[in-house]
Amino acid sequence: MHARFAIRFLAAASVVTFAVLFGAATNASAQDVTLEVWSHEADEPAKVAFRELAARNLEKSHPGIKVKITWYEKNPLFAALKTALPAGKGPDVFYLEPDQVEYISAGYIIPLDDLVNWNNIEPWARKIWTHNGKTYAIPQEAYTVELYYNKDALKKLGVDLPANAQFTQAQFLDLVKKARAAGMTPVAQGVGDRPYPGAYITVEALLRKLGPDDYQKLFTGKLSFADPRVVEVLKWVKELVDAGAYPKNFMTVKLGESHYYFYSKPGALTLPMGSFYTGRAFVPEEKGGQPQNFPLGIMQFPAMDRGACNECKTSTIGASFAINAASKQKQLAAEFLNAMSTPAMGKMWIETVYLQTGIKADVKNFTGPHAAYFTELMDRQKGEKYFIGQPRDMVTGECKEAFAQVLNSGFPGGLLSVDQAVQMMNKACYKG
Amino acid sequence: MSISDWLSGLAGRNPALAEIDARRASLGILVVFLAPALLVYAGFTIYPVLRTFYNAFHAIKPHGVVEFVGLSNFTALLLTDSIFWKAVTNTAIFTIVATIVDVVGGLLLALSLFARAPLAPLLRVVWFTPVLMSYVVVGIIWVWIYDYDWGLANAVLHWLGLGAFEQSWLGHPSTALWSVLVAHEWKWLGFNMIVFLAALHALPAEVLGAAELDHCGWFAKLVYIIVPMLRTTIVNLLVLSFIGKMMVFDLIWVMTSGGPLWSTETVSTYVYKRAFEWNTFDLGYPSAIAVLWFIIILVFIAIMTRLLRQRDRLEF
Numbered sequence: 033m034h035a036r037f038a039i040r041f042l043a044a045a046s047v048v049t050f051a052v053l054f055g056a057a058t059n060a061s062a063q064d065v066t067l068e069v070w071s072h073e074a075d076e077p078a079k080v081a082f083r084e085l086a087a088r089n090l091e092k093s094h095p096g097i098k099v100k101i102t103w104y105e106k107n108p109l110f111a112a113l114k115t116a117l118p119a120g121k122g123p124d125v126f127y128l129e130p131d132q133v134e135y136i137s138a139g140y141i142i143p144l145d146d147l148v149n150w151n152n153i154e155p156w157a158r159k160i161w162t163h164n165g166k167t168y169a170i171p172q173e174a175y176t177v178e179l180y181y182n183k184d185a186l187k188k189l190g191v192d193l194p195a196n197a198q199f200t201q202a203q204f205l206d207l208v209k210k211a212r213a214a215g216m217t218p219v220a221q222g223v224g225d226r227p228y229p230g231a232y233i234t235v236e237a238l239l240r241k242l243g244p245d246d247y248q249k250l251f252t253g254k255l256s257f258a259d260p261r262v263v264e265v266l267k268w269v270k271e272l273v274d275a276g277a278y279p280k281n282f283m284t285v286k287l288g289e290s291h292y293y294f295y296s297k298p299g300a301l302t303l304p305m306g307s308f309y310t311g312r313a314f315v316p317e318e319k320g321g322q323p324q325n326f327p328l329g330i331m332q333f334p335a336m337d338r339g340a341c342n343e344c345k346t347s348t349i350g351a352s353f354a355i356n357a358a359s360k361q362k363q364l365a366a367e368f369l370n371a372m373s374t375p376a377m378g379k380m381w382i383e384t385v386y387l388q389t390g391i392k393a394d395v396k397n398f399t400g401p402h403a404a405y406f407t408e409l410m411d412r413q414k415g416e417k418y419f420i421g422q423p424r425d426m427v428t429g430e431c432k433e434a435f436a437q438v439l440n441s442g443f444p445g446g447l448l449s450v451d452q453a454v455q456m457m458n459k460a461c462y463k464g
Numbered sequence: 465m466s467i468s469d470w471l472s473g474l475a476g477r478n479p480a481l482a483e484i485d486a487r488r489a490s491l492g493i494l495v496v497f498l499a500p501a502l503l504v505y506a507g508f509t510i511y512p513v514l515r516t517f518y519n520a521f522h523a524i525k526p527h528g529v530v531e532f533v534g535l536s537n538f539t540a541l542l543l544t545d546s547i548f549w550k551a552v553t554n555t556a557i558f559t560i561v562a563t564i565v566d567v568v569g570g571l572l573l574a575l576s577l578f579a580r581a582p583l584a585p586l587l588r589v590v591w592f593t594p595v596l597m598s599y600v601v602v603g604i605i606w607v608w609i610y611d612y613d614w615g616l617a618n619a620v621l622h623w624l625g626l627g628a629f630e631q632s633w634l635g636h637p638s639t640a641l642w643s644v645l646v647a648h649e650w651k652w653l654g655f656n657m658i659v660f661l662a663a664l665h666a667l668p669a670e671v672l673g674a675a676e677l678d679h680c681g682w683f684a685k686l687v688y689i690i691v692p693m694l695r696t697t698i699v700n701l702l703v704l705s706f707i708g709k710m711m712v713f714d715l716i717w718v719m720t721s722g723g724p725l726w727s728t729e730t731v732s733t734y735v736y737k738r739a740f741e742w743n744t745f746d747l748g749y750p751s752a753i754a755v756l757w758f759i760i761i762l763v764f765i766a767i768m769t770r771l772l773r774q775r776d777r778l779e780f
Contacts, residue, residue, distance in 0.1 A: 114740050118524075118747075134743045224607075225721075280612035283635030283724055298613065428743040433547070442725045445635060 066098045067364055068123035070113070073351065074103035075288070076311040077319075078385045079173075085380070086372040099368060107225075117356065124359040125368055128169050130160050130349050131425040141168050141354040147366035152373045157390030160349045160420060170369045171390030172381075173351035175307040177236060177422075178412065180294065183327035185301045189214060197412060198332035198342070201237070201268050205275065211301045212276040219277045220293040220300035221444070222285020227436035228424050229287060230444045232304035233272065235423050236333040236346065237265045243340030244419045251426040253463035257454045265336065266443070266450045273446050282445055288312055288320070295322040304333070307409060308350060310386035314402055328405060330412045347418040348425065349390055382406070427461065434460030519751035537752035548753065550726045551734040554641055558648075558730065559709035565649055566705045567698060570656020575686070577657070578664045588661075592654040599651065603718030606647035610634050634720055637727035644719050644728055648712075656701055663697040664690070699772045703765060710761050731757050 069087070073079045080103065087099035102123070104112070109127060116122035117140040128135060135141045143166035150158060150167070157171035186193065189210045193199075199207060211218040223230040239247045241261050249255035250262065257263075279285060279300070285293060291312045294303035303309070313328075315321035322328065335342035353372065355365045371377070378393025386402050427435050434457055443453045520538070523531045541548055573591055577584045594602065609616045610633035618630040633643040667690065675685050691698070713732035716722065722729035722737065731753060739750040 111740050114745065118745060132743065134745055138745045140745075223723075280632055281615075281635070283632055284607055284611060430547075430742075432741075432743060433737065437723060437725055441723055445724060447637065447725055 064098060065096060065361065065364070066100055067125065067361060067368055069099060069101040069353075069368065070104060070109060070123040070126040071101055071353075072104055072106045072109050072127045073311070074105060076385075077315060079311060079351070082377070082381055082385065083372065086368065086377060090368050090371040093371075094364070094367065097364065117358070120358045122356050122358065124356055124361050124365040125353055126356065128352050128354045130169075130171075130352065130421065133163065133428075135354065136163055136168050140357050142357045142362065143168060144170065144355065144366065144369070147355070147362065147369075149370050149373070152370075152375060152378070152392050154390050154392055156420065157349055160425075161352060169352040169354040170373055171349040171352050172372060173308065173385075174347065174349055174388040174390045176388065176409075176413065176418075177232060177333075177346040177348075178305060178307050178309070178409070179236075179331050179333050180303040180305060180309060181329045181331050182294070182299070182301055183329040185211070185216060185299070186329070189216075189301075193329070193331055196332070197330070199334045201334045201336055204334035205268070205271055207301070208272050208275045208277045217279050217293070217298065217300040218275075218302065219272075219279075220285075220290050220303045221278055222282055222287070222290040222293070223441045223445075224284045224286040224289070226287045227432075227440055228422070229290065229305070230278075230282065230440040231423065231435065233277075233333070234265065234269045234439055234444065236304070237269065237336055238262065239344050239346060239419055240333065240339040240342045241265050241336040244344060244417075246340070247419065248426065251423045251431075251461070253431070253461050256462050256464055257457040263450060263454060266453055268336075269444070270450050273444055278444055278446075283441060291322075292320055295326050295328070302331075306348075306350070308387055310402070310405070314386050314405075324401075330408050332412065341417060343415055343417050344419055345413075345416040346422055347388075347420055348422050352390075431461035516751045516754055519747050520755040521748075521752075523748045524746045533748065537749050538756065541749070541752055541756065547726055547729065547734060548731075551722075551729040551731045554726075554728060555710060555712070555730045555732075557641065558645060558712060559706060562645055562648055562652075562709045562712075563702060563705040565645075566652055566656050567701050569649065569653045570701070571660050571694075571698075573653060573657040574660035574664055575690075577661055588657075591657055594651045595654040595658075597651065599714040600718050602647060602651045603715050606643075606650070607634065607719055610643055635724060637725050640720055640724060640728045644716055647719065648715055651715075656705070659697060659701060660694065663694050667693055695772075699769070702772065703768055706768065707761060707765065710757070710764075 067090075069083075071083055083101060087101055090099055091097055104127075110132075113122060113126060113135075117135075117138075128141070145167050148167075148170060153171065154174075157174055158167055161167050161169045161171055189207070191207055191210065194203075208218040219233065221229055221232070238250065241264070242250065242255075242259075246255055246259075246261075250257070250259075255262075257266075279293065290303065291305070291309065294300045295313065312320070313322040317323050332345070353369055355362055355369070359365055373391045375391070375393055378389050378391030379395055381387070381389045381391060382393055382395045383400060386406060423435060423439075424432065438448065438453055438456045438460075442448045442456075448456070521532060521534060523533050523537075525531055577588055581587065608614075612618060612630070612632045612635070615633075617633060621627060621629050631639065634640050671689065671693070672685070675689050680689070711732055712730050713736065716728050716730055716733050717736070720728040722733045735750045735753045735757075738753065739747055
């Protein structure tokens with residue numbers, strides 16, 4: 033009898049304790065408002081500092097509010113989001129990139145047109161996130177795709193950069209051969225953890241050869257990869273590959289490692305990369321950054337023979353932030369987006385991250401240890417016509433997978449002939 | 465008197481304490497104690513499985529719209545999806561080879577320790593240590609080992625004067641899957657070795673001694689005495705190994721993510737890609753792959769256990 037009473041008492045006590053604890057937790061969350069933010073780029077200290085500062089600024093201007101940023105790497109972040117959002121959970125604000133349109137079509141992020149102060153955002157950057165007349169994310173990071181090179185290495189090969197900083201396709205092929213003959217890796221690149229960097233040279237060549245309209249048609253399934261101009265570009269890239277342009281460990285080198293490969297060990301002549309290069313390179317050398325005296329230069333991607341737009345260049349938006357449709361604090365979430373997007377924060381972004389931004393920022397004179405870099409980066413933008421967006425923003429599903437496996441890795445990795453690459457890309461992408 | 469004797473004695477005299485005995489507890493008491501575990505099991509195992517089956521016959525559309533599509537996910541998968549078939553082929557190769565190597569290799573290592581090979585205690589530690597590492601760590605280590613420029617594999621070949629064989633082990637479709645397989649075996653052989661070693665030590669010494677008295681050679685002893693007596697262990701390890709290999713994901717994901725050119729794509733990595741990397745929230749198609757694969761594994765396990773079932777029980 034006593035034992036039965038004891039067991040029932042314990043069970044009842046457990047239920048009561050659980051209820052009290054649960055009630056207390058609910059009560060606590062009602063008093064302290066916490067804004068949850070999930071962000072990628074945990075390994076880029078300047079960006080971490082930037083977003084944490086915005087969080088602290090919001091906390092100062094809104095007493096009683098706490099902003100909690102959880103830092104992720106890209107793939108785990110998106111895996112977490114894809115399970116949390118369909119369950120009606122997830123953070124109030126999260127990191128997103130423009131190719132992830134499925135979040136819009138699924139209704140997991142809300143239009144920000146009436147929530148955010150768009151006066152502080154560049155209209156061209158806003159356009160990237162505008163779908164059917166509504167804007168879905170704040171474009172924070174903007175970048176251009178650049179061809180970085182080692183000035184000393186180029187000099188060592190006895191080659192001068194043309195006045196317009198752009199080699200012809202034949203000159204570039206010759207440069208690759210010269211570098212390889214001198215025991216130098218011509219192009220530091222790796223596809224170990226990203227589905228796009230291996231395609232940089234190919235897609236930039238396609239953009240210049242085809243011009244913006246046909247380039248867009250190619251990656252939206254309206255132009256065949258068997259088009260003679262496309263085949264011509266692929267043949268040129270194949271010549272580069274066969275000349276030993278890429279490292280032998282191309283398949284396994286990761287994005288961050290390709291930076292280190294370029295400026296430290298073993299060193300390379302060029303590195304095709306988004307101008308977000310600075311996020312990893314401009315950190316102290318002991319933390320894996322570029323050596324202080326590294327002779328960094330920027331050249332244009334090669335001009336294609338009979339190219340429709342050799343002055344074209346890819347510019348796009350990277351890191352962006354959206355608001356979860358299930359958030360109960362949408363107004364506060366928008367306040368956080370505004371806190372990250374003031375002109376002062378835009379200036380800070382440029383001066384500390386050394387990267388373009390979608391935030392309007394008035395920075396005329398660059399100062400600091402990397403001022404020369406930023407001046408050269410701006411010089412390389414003069415007279416350029418921008419194509420806004422990258423192939424990975426335009427392709428989805430099977431075509432996206434084919435892009436990652438064929439144009440990003442298999443073809444530049446020397447595993448495919450031009451015909452095979454054309455056939456595989458057409459099978460996955462061409463809707464004609 | 466032991467405590468258990470004392471308690472059972474007490475329970476016999478005290479009817480209240482007798483109710484502590486689970487066999488005599490009322491349904492209410494049983495529910496209270498079983499409910500937490502059952503709820504966790506239902507929430508984290510039963511529901512996801514049922515939901516996956518449900519999703520496999522539906523298209524999950526935006527805004528929570530779920531549309532019944534019958535068998536169309538399965539027909540698309542079986543008739544038009546070339547990547548799926550590549551993944552099936554790779555998984556089959558990986559499963560068959562790795563399962564055989566796991567069991568045969570584990571048995572050979574265990575036999576060498578059982579026979580007290582030189583440095584046996586040290587070798588036991590060395591062979592078993594990789595089992596304690598996570599696949600992620602193992603994957604990272606082996607990516608370094610296989611690196612073309614600074615990896616150990618090519619450095620050793622170079623040092624041996626076999627520079628002509630240096631290559632990008634994970635970068636070529638003809639070597640990538642086999643390279644991952646080697647990494648897997650490095651990690652997993654030690655586990656089978658320990659299980660076999662325990663089984664070998666449990667064998668009756670008199671049977672082995674009698675064989676020696678009859679001048680039975682080591683090979684005959686292995687084939688006609690040891691292996692038959694280890695049959696249950698071998699079957700269990702075969703089944704466990706088969707299940708593990710059919711679901712291989714983490715090592716492949718860390719080392720190659722299914723590349724190059726889908727040459728290491730497995731069914732599990734393909735399910736992940738379709739679920740999380742194809743710009744869609746539609747879990748219908750990936751669920752169909754998972755369901756189909758679940759059924760295939762189930763069928764194979766049933767066949768294996770039936771074929772390998774021991775009809776005459778050995779007594780020793």
